[in-house]
Amino acid sequence: MNDSTDLSNDLGIRIAGEIALSDNPGETLRKWRHEFGLKQVDLSHSLGMSPSVLSDYEGGRRSNPGANFIQKIVNAMLDSDILTGGIIAQRYASLSQPFSSHPSILSMHEYMSSIQLSDFYTTISGHEIVPGPPDITGYTVVDSILAITTLSADNLFKLYGKSTNRALIFTNVSRGESPLVAMRVVSPTPSAVILHGISTDQLWEHAPALASISGFSLGITNLPLDALLTSLQNTH
Numbered sequence: 001m002n003d004s005t006d007l008s009n010d011l012g013i014r015i016a017g018e019i020a021l022s023d024n025p026g027e028t029l030r031k032w033r034h035e036f037g038l039k040q041v042d043l044s045h046s047l048g049m050s051p052s053v054l055s056d057y058e059g060g061r062r063s064n065p066g067a068n069f070i071q072k073i074v075n076a077m078l079d080s081d082i083l084t085g086g087i088i089a090q091r092y093a094s095l096s097q098p099f100s101s102h103p104s105i106l107s108m109h110e111y112m113s114s115i116q117l118s119d120f121y122t123t124i125s126g127h128e129i130v131p132g133p134p135d136i137t138g139y140t141v142v143d144s145i146l147a148i149t150t151l152s153a154d155n156l157f158k159l160y161g162k163s164t165n166r167a168l169i170f171t172n173v174s175r176g177e178s179p180l181v182a183m184r185v186v187s188p189t190p191s192a193v194i195l196h197g198i199s200t201d202q203l204w205e206h207a208p209a210l211a212s213i214s215g216f217s218l219g220i221t222n223l224p225l226d227a228l229l230t231s232l233q234n235t236h
Contacts (some may be wrong), residue, residue, distance in 0.1 A: 019074075031137050035165060047072060111136075115136060117134055156185075168183075170195055180218075
């Protein structure tokens with residue numbers, strides 16, 4: 001068994017476990033389909049089923065999927081990844097390395113299923129300036145000065161925790177220039193970059209354009225840091 005097969009197997013075990021143990025297995029299934037960049041129609045085709053059936057599972061309109069169905073759908077997602085070089089499995093192997101204790105990370109959390117980004121902005125009293133993906137599956141609160149001055153480009157990627165589908169909230173910013181430039185060297189980009197403690201008038205004038213080019217949501221929040229961390233804790 002080669003290394004790439006090992007990585008796929010490890011990721012498959014993780015995905016199957018998350019779906020089986022989730023309070024909302026359909027939503028967790030949807031989260032992972034998005035992580036693999038698969039459309040419902042493409043995944044359902046590889047499974048030999050109607051897209052409406054897969055949609056019903058994801059929407060909770062069918063009873064919880066059994067072990068055989070979960071295994072079948074996990075294998076289909078992993079097979080799609082293998083066809084493109086196992087990029088997703090390699091990415092998650094890198095993300096699985098412990099990193100949350102780095103001093104630049106003020107808080108990090110993974111959700112069992114995706115949450116609407118609009119609801120997340122409401123939780124942190126934030127304002128979205130540039131729209132992006134509709135949901136996230138985690139967040140990281142980062143001291144931007146510590147992160148940018150102490151982390152390499154490779155380690156910046158580890159701010160993503162266990163998923164790139166997350167919001168990176170940068171504190172200790174003046175205009176947001178450094179975090180936005182840093183995100184240009186990290187691939188793939190997060191779902192959202194949120195700048196803490198600045199107003200729209202203070203925002204770097206090129207920030208919206210860079211966010212649009214990279215395809216992530218850009219927002220701001222002025223909630224005091226202690227209140228921000230408490231509000232995030234209440235979403236767990």
